[in-house]
Amino acid sequence: MASCREQAQADYINERLQYEIARDRVAGEYMDRWLHERDGLEEFFVKNLENVQGDERDVIIVSMVYGPPSEGAKVGQNFGPIAGPTGRRSLNVLFTRAKEQIRTFTSMTPLDIAAEETTNAGAWMLNAGWNTVRAQHWKQGPALMAP
Known part of the structure; x- marks a missing residue:
């Protein structure tokens, strides 16, 4: 399964x-x-963040391409639905759907996300998730986070 931030990105990846x-x-x-195999129970699919509920796979691929407006500039902190009232819950669901591994493709690092748990819980959860994936990278060796 691959998950991304918004439906337009999911549609593009699927295409x-x-x-x-x-x-x-x-x-x-x-x-x-x-x-x-298994009557289609393990079919690969691409979904946007809001539609991942209930889907579990051995490996989850997360696409989060979001970056600065220009080289050297700071990443804007408007993370769309992630910054909304259900963003933290959606990310928690996403990060717990992987049975074995999360593979991320992103244009940013946890250092690009400036959020406190009490001010923007969704962005804070995104930062926590990215840090967890990055920590797994150091334990397992292969690149689990790009760049």
Whole structure:
């Protein structure tokens, strides 16, 4: 399963994924296997953050491409739905859906997120999640967080 911040990003990732699968026979066979194995219970899918509830996978891929408006500038602290009243809960659900591993693809680091638990619980949870994934990187060796 892959999860991203908003529906437009999920749609784009899905579109690119389908394009690549159509071009690559091995990738297509791999995806077909997961579609049919266990009656489709392990099918790969891409969802936005709000639609992850109840889905659990061995590996969760999180896409969070959000960065500064220009090189050297600070990352804006408007994280869309994450900063809203249910952002913390949505992120908690997301970060606990992985049975074995979370793989992240992001344009920022935990240092780019300036949030306190009492002022922006969603952004604080995002920071905590990124720090947890980064700590796993140091324990396991392979790059679990990009960049």
